[in-house]
Amino acid sequence: xxxxxxxxxxxxxxxxxxxxxxxxxxxxxxxxxxxxxxxxxxxxxxxxxxxxxxxxxxxxxxxxxxxxxxxxxxxxxxxxxxxxxxxxxxxxxxxxxxxxxxxxxxxxxxxxxxxxxxxxxxxxxxxxxxxxxxxxxxxxxxxxxxxxxxxxxxxxxxxxxxxxxxxxxxxxxxxxxxxxxxxxxxxxxxxxxxxxxxxxxxxxxxxxxxxxxxxxxxxxxxxxxxxxxxxxxxxxxxxxxxxxxxxxxxxxxxxxxxxxxxxxxxxxxxxxxxxxxxxxxxxxx
Amino acid sequence: xxxxxxxxxxxxxxxxxxxxxxxxxxxxxxxxxxxxxxxxxxxxxxxxxxxxxxxxxxxxxxxxxxxxxxxxxxxxxxxxxxxxxxxxxxxxxxxxxxxxxxxxxxxxxxxxxxxxxxxxxxxxxxxxxxxxxxxxxxxxxxxxxxxxxxxxxxxxxxxxxxxxxxxxxxxxxxxxxxxxxxxxxxxxxxxxxxxxxxxxxxxxxxxxxxxxxxxxxxxxxxxxxxxxxxxxxxxxxxxxxxxxxxxxxxxxxxxxx
Amino acid sequence: xxxxxxxxxxxxxxxxxxxxxxxxxxxxxxxxxxxxxxxxxxxxxxxxxxxxxxxxxxxxxxxxxxxxxxxxxxxxxxxxxxxxxxxxxxxxxxxxxxxxxxxxxxxxxxxxxxxxxxxxxxxxxxxxxxxxxxxxxxxxxxxxxxxxxxxxxxxxxxxxxxxxxxxxxxxxxxxxxxxxxxxxxxxxxxxxxxxxxxxxxxxxxxxxxxxxxxxxxxxxxxxxxxxxxxxxxxxxxxxxxxxxxxxxxxxxxxxxxxxxxxxxxxxxxxxxxxxxxxxxxxxxxxxxxxxxxxxxxxxxxxxxxxxxxxxxxxxxxxxxxxxxxxxxxxxxxxxxxxxxxxxxxxxxxxxxxxxxxxxxxxxxxxxxxxxxx
Numbered sequence: 001x002x003x004x005x006x007x008x009x010x011x012x013x014x015x016x017x018x019x020x021x022x023x024x025x026x027x028x029x030x031x032x033x034x035x036x037x038x039x040x041x042x043x044x045x046x047x048x049x050x051x052x053x054x055x056x057x058x059x060x061x062x063x064x065x066x067x068x069x070x071x072x073x074x075x076x077x078x079x080x081x082x083x084x085x086x087x088x089x090x091x092x093x094x095x096x097x098x099x100x101x102x103x104x105x106x107x108x109x110x111x112x113x114x115x116x117x118x119x120x121x122x123x124x125x126x127x128x129x130x131x132x133x134x135x136x137x138x139x140x141x142x143x144x145x146x147x148x149x150x151x152x153x154x155x156x157x158x159x160x161x162x163x164x165x166x167x168x169x170x171x172x173x174x175x176x177x178x179x180x181x182x183x184x185x186x187x188x189x190x191x192x193x194x195x196x197x198x199x200x201x202x203x204x205x206x207x208x209x210x211x212x213x214x215x216x217x218x219x220x221x222x223x224x225x226x227x228x229x230x231x232x233x234x235x236x237x238x239x240x241x242x243x244x245x246x247x248x249x250x251x252x253x254x255x256x257x258x259x260x261x262x263x264x265x266x267x268x269x270x271x272x273x274x275x276x277x278x279x280x281x282x283x284x285x
Numbered sequence: 286x287x288x289x290x291x292x293x294x295x296x297x298x299x300x301x302x303x304x305x306x307x308x309x310x311x312x313x314x315x316x317x318x319x320x321x322x323x324x325x326x327x328x329x330x331x332x333x334x335x336x337x338x339x340x341x342x343x344x345x346x347x348x349x350x351x352x353x354x355x356x357x358x359x360x361x362x363x364x365x366x367x368x369x370x371x372x373x374x375x376x377x378x379x380x381x382x383x384x385x386x387x388x389x390x391x392x393x394x395x396x397x398x399x400x401x402x403x404x405x406x407x408x409x410x411x412x413x414x415x416x417x418x419x420x421x422x423x424x425x426x427x428x429x430x431x432x433x434x435x436x437x438x439x440x441x442x443x444x445x446x447x448x449x450x451x452x453x454x455x456x457x458x459x460x461x462x463x464x465x466x467x468x469x470x471x472x473x474x475x476x477x478x479x480x481x482x483x484x485x486x487x488x489x490x491x492x493x494x495x496x497x498x499x500x501x502x503x504x505x506x507x508x509x510x511x512x513x514x515x516x517x518x519x520x521x522x523x524x525x526x527x528x529x530x531x532x533x534x535x536x537x538x539x540x541x542x
Numbered sequence: 543x544x545x546x547x548x549x550x551x552x553x554x555x556x557x558x559x560x561x562x563x564x565x566x567x568x569x570x571x572x573x574x575x576x577x578x579x580x581x582x583x584x585x586x587x588x589x590x591x592x593x594x595x596x597x598x599x600x601x602x603x604x605x606x607x608x609x610x611x612x613x614x615x616x617x618x619x620x621x622x623x624x625x626x627x628x629x630x631x632x633x634x635x636x637x638x639x640x641x642x643x644x645x646x647x648x649x650x651x652x653x654x655x656x657x658x659x660x661x662x663x664x665x666x667x668x669x670x671x672x673x674x675x676x677x678x679x680x681x682x683x684x685x686x687x688x689x690x691x692x693x694x695x696x697x698x699x700x701x702x703x704x705x706x707x708x709x710x711x712x713x714x715x716x717x718x719x720x721x722x723x724x725x726x727x728x729x730x731x732x733x734x735x736x737x738x739x740x741x742x743x744x745x746x747x748x749x750x751x752x753x754x755x756x757x758x759x760x761x762x763x764x765x766x767x768x769x770x771x772x773x774x775x776x777x778x779x780x781x782x783x784x785x786x787x788x789x790x791x792x793x794x795x796x797x798x799x800x801x802x803x804x805x806x807x808x809x810x811x812x813x814x815x816x817x818x819x820x821x822x823x824x825x826x827x828x829x830x831x832x833x834x835x836x837x838x839x840x841x842x843x844x845x846x847x848x849x850x851x852x853x854x855x856x857x858x859x860x861x862x863x864x865x866x867x868x869x870x871x872x873x874x875x876x877x878x879x880x881x882x883x884x885x886x887x888x889x890x891x892x893x894x895x896x897x898x899x900x901x902x903x904x905x906x907x908x909x910x911x912x913x914x915x
Contacts, residue, residue: 015371022367023379026360026423034386034420037397044400086296093293105293107528108301114524115304116481118501119517123303125505126310126514131319133306165300194286223390225484230505240392240484247396247488260393271388280384440652443619446639447646449669449717455640458665462656 041264045257055258065242069262072239075153075228076221079160083168083217084210086161091172091209092202095179106173113166121227124159125150128231156232160221167220168213175209212283215274219267239263304521311518316511333515342500349411349496350479353418357475358468360419361426368427369434387424391484394421399488409491417485422475429474433467567631568592569753570616570721575625577611585611587777588625593755598747600764601757603774604800609757612774613723616755618642629720640669645714645752646723650730651706653698659685659709660694666717684712687746704735711743715750722747722754728763740767761801765789773797795913798838805844805883807837809912817912821879822856827907834915839905841873844885846895847904855904858883862899865892874903 045055059065094102112120127134128149138146149155179202187197225240232238237245239259246256274283306320311329313322333339367373368380386394398417402408407416441463445455483498490499497516504510570593577586586608593599601609614620616627618639627634634642653662664681672680685691688708698706707727714722724743728736744767747754758764764771765785772782773796781793792798795806809825811833812818817825819837847857860883863876872892874885878900885903895901 016373019367019371019373019376022363022371026364027379027382029360030382030386030420030423033416034394037394037401038389040401041393041397086299089289090293090296093290097290103532105297107532108297110528111524112300112304114477114528115521116483116498116501116517118483118498118505119307119520120303122501122505122513122517123307126306126318126320127303129318129320131315131317133320162299162303165296223392225392225395225487226502230502240390243392243396244488247399253396253400256396260390260396263390264393267388267390280381438650438652440648440650441654443617443639444646444648444652444713445654445665446619447617447642447644448666448713449640449643450665451638451640454669459654463654 041257041260043257044253045261048254055254059255059258059262065259068237068239068242071153071236072222075157075160075238076218078157079164079221080214080218082157082161083164084214087165087168087172087213088210091169091176092206094169094173095176109166109169112162113170117163117226120163121159121230124155124162124231128155128158150231152233153236156228156238159227159231160224163227164217164220168217171213171216172206172209175212176206179205208278208282211274211278215270215283219270222267222270223263307514307517307521310514313511313514317509318511318514329512329515333512333519336512339500339512339516342495342497345411345490345494346480346497349414349418349494350476352411352415353422353479354472354476356415356419357422357426358430358472361423361430361471362468365427365431365434369431383427384424386421391421391482395485395488398485402489408489409493411490411494414486414490414494414496415479417489418479418482419475421482421485422478425478426471426475430467430471433464433471436467437464569595569597569630570755571626571628572612572616573626573628575612575615575627576623577608577615577620578623581623584623584777586615589777589779591772591779591782593753595753596751598744598754598756598767598769600768600771601755601774602759602761602764602771602801604759607774608777609772609774610725613725613755613757616721617644617646617723643717643719644721644723645717645719647707647710647714647725647727649726651698651710651727653706653709653713655698657698658694659690659696659698659701662698662709663713663716666713670717680716681712684716685709687715687749688712688742703731704739707731707739708742711746715746715752720753722752724754724756726757726759728758728760736763743767765801773800775800791911792838792913795836795838795915798836798911798913803841803884803886805839805841807839807881807910808915809835809837821881822858825856825907825910827910827912830912830914832914835912836915838911838913839909841884841886842871843909844883844887844903844905846885846887846891847902849902852904854906854908856907856910857902857904860885860901860903862895862897862901865895865897 046053048054090105094105126132129135130148130150132149135146135149183201183205184197187201188194192200223240224238225244228238229241229244232241240263243256243259243263246252246259271280274280309322309325310318310320312325312327313319314324314326314328315322364383368376368383394417398413399408402413402417405413407413437460441459442455445459446452450458480496481498482496483502486496486499487502490496495503501513501516504513570591572589572591572593575586575589576584578584589608589612591599601612603609611620615622618634618637622635629642629644653659654665657665660678660681663684664677667677667680682691682694685694688711690705690708690712693701693705693709696705698709701709710727727743728739731739740763743756756764756767765788768785770782770784771788773780773788775794775796781788781797783791783793788797788801792801798804798806807819807822809817809819812824817827817835819825825837847855858881859878860874861876861878862874864874866873866875867889870889871886872889872895874887874892874895875883877883883903
C-alpha cells in the first residue's frame, strides 16, 4: 500500500535535510548563474549610476516605445490566432483519422518542430526574397511589380505562424488524443448533428489544449528575437528586437534593462493568469 | 469533413514546404538567395567543409552542447529525486525556481548574461555559454527526468532490498540502470536545447566561442553568405534522419518477426 | 539433490523439531503491532498474530484494511509505530529489509526489467556474494522448479503475466528465505491462470515447507490455500482461524458477511431465557452468553421443504421475489414472516420454482451460527 500523502509528518526532520542536500547543487547553480544575472537586469533598470526611475519614465513617456509594445502585442495576437485556426483542423484530423495519415502528419510536425528556428527563418528569407518564388508567382499572375515582401511586418508574422504551428499542433493533439470518441458517438446517438456533436462536445473537451497552445505561442511570440530581427521591418521592431538594438547599437544598458523588466513583467503576468486559472504545471503536460 | 481534411493537408503542406526549399538552395550556383536556382553544383558544400569560420562554430556548438548536457543532468538528477520522492516545506517554491529559466524570455537573460559575464570576465568564452545554457536547459531536462522518476515502480527498489541489496547497491544495481534511458533523454534534450539556442549565444558567445546558431544569424543578417543554405540542409538532414529512423527501424527490423 | 531439495528437507526437519518440543513458541510472532502514517489515524491498530513454522497463512480483507501495511512491516518497508515482530525468537523491527532474509513476491511482480529471468533469480545470490557457478546452478534449479527452465535468457517483458509470476516466485525462494510473503500475487492474472497458479503455489509450499504469508482480498483464494486465515478489517484482525472455522463459525458479523454469502437474523433472548428470532419464534438452540446475537445462516444451508416430519428443521414460508440462475444452482431472493432471505438450491430442485411463487424453506436448527451482537 502506498503511504498516504501525509506520511512525511513523522519523519520530516531527516527527510527535509535530505531533500535540501539533493537540491543544493541545482539551486546554488541557478542562484549564481540565473538569479544573479536576472537580478542585475532589474538592478540596472533603476540605476544611472545612482537610483533613478528615468529609464522607466522615458520609456513610458515616449510614444515610440508604446508603439513597439502595442505592435508586439498585436503581432503576438495575430500569430496566435492564425496558428490556432490552422492547427486545430490539422490536430483534429490527426486524431480522427489515425493510422498512416496520423503517422505522416505527426512526422511532418516533428520534423518542423526539431528543425532550428534559424533554418526555418532562412527558408522564409528565400521564399519571400526579391528573387524568390513567391514574388515570381505573384508576378506571373499579373501583379507586377509584386510588392516588397521581405523585411515587412507581413514576412515576420507569416514566418512566426509557420515556426509556432508545431507547438500549437502538439499542444492541441496531446489533449485531443485523450478525448474519448464515445462522447461524440453518444452525442450523435442522442440526436446531435455532426456539427452539433463537435461544437457541443468535442470542442469544449479540447478547450484545455486551446488554452495551453495559445498561452505557449503568445508568450513565445512576445519574447521572439531571431525571426522578427531577421525578417521583420527595421522600422516596426518588436520588443525583443528593441532590447537587442539598445544593447548592440546604443549600449544603453539602463534603457535595455528597463525594457527587459517590462517584457518580463508582461510575461510573468500572463503566466500568473494562466497559473491562477489552470495551474502552471499543466502547461508542459 | 472532406473540406476539413483538405484544409488540414494544406496546413501540412505549409508546414513542410518551406523546410524542403533549403535543399535545392544548397546545390545552387547562385551567389545570392535566388529561387529557383539558376544551376546546380556542390561548390558550397566544399566551401563549408573547408572554411574554419563555419566548421569552428560547429565544433564549438557540439562541445558546448556536450558540456551543457553533462552539467545539466548532474544538477537535475539529484534535484529530481528530491522533488519526486520527498515531501518538504517549500517544495512548490523550488519547483517554480526550477521552471523559471523556461519562463523568462531569452532576450532578457541575454542582457543579464552580457553584463554579468563581462563582469566575471567569462564573456565570449565557451565557459560562459555553457553556464548560461545549463541554466536554460534545466527546466526541460527536469521535466523529462522527473517524469521518468514518477513512472518508476518503487516496488523494484523494495524487491532489491528484500533480496538482500543494501541502499547503495539498490541504487546502482536497480534504480540507476532502470532510469538510465530517462536520464539520457533528459540529457539529450539539454544538448539539443543548447545546440539550437540562438538568442543568448548571439550576445555572449562572441567570435571566439561563436556557436553555430550565432554564426548562422550573423551570416543571414550581415553577409547573405550562400553557405548558410548548406548548413541549413545539413541540419535539416540530421533532423529528418532522427525523426524518420525509428520508422525505418520498425519497417526494416520488425518485418521478419 | 538440488539446493532446493535440501532446503525442503531442512524445512521438514525444522517442522519435526517444532513438533517434538518447541511447538508452544510461534516462529513468527507479531505483537500489538501499530502503524500510523500521520501520528493520528492508525492504518494498523494493535495486531497480534502467532504464526507457526511451515504454516501457510492468508491475510484476507478488503482494500485499506491494513493487511498490506502489516505485510510491509514484516518485510521491513514500513517502520512499525509500536509493537514488535519476532522471527525465530529474534526481534526484527530494527533489522533493515535487506538483512531480514524474507522472500517477497510483489503485486506487480517487480521483476528487474534490465535483467533476464536468470539474472533476476540470481540477484539475491549475487547480493549474498555466492560464487558465480553456484549462482548459475541455483538460479537454473529455481527456474526449473517453477517450470521455466527454458526461459532463463528471456527479458521480463518477453514473458507472459503467469511466467513473470513464476520468475518472481523463483526469485523470492532461491535464497532460502525464512519466510515467504506474497502480496496479492495473482491479482493481475485471468481466472484460469489464477487457479492454476494457486495449485502451483500450494505445491511449492508443500515441497519446501516454508512459512508463508499470503495477502489477498479474494476469499476463495484464502479458503482453498491456507492453513489459517487472518481476516482484516479497519486495521484490526477480526478472526485468525482455519478456513472452515472462519466460514462456519465466524467470530464477528463482518467476517460472516465478508466470507461467503450470508443471511443474518436478529436473535434475542426472550423473557423465558430461550432464544427467539424475529419472525421465527423460539429457536430451540443452546444459548451462549449474551442477550443479542446475529444469527447466521448460509444460503446453501437452506433448502426447499417438501413436507414431512419437521424434526430439527426450522421451516418458514417464503415468497420468491427474484430468481438468479447460475446454471448449477439457483439463488432465490425473497422473504416472508417479515424476514428477508437468500437461499441457494441445486438447479435440479428449482425447475418448478418461478418468481412470485410462495413455498416453504427449511434449514437445520444447528446450521445457524450465533455471533454476539
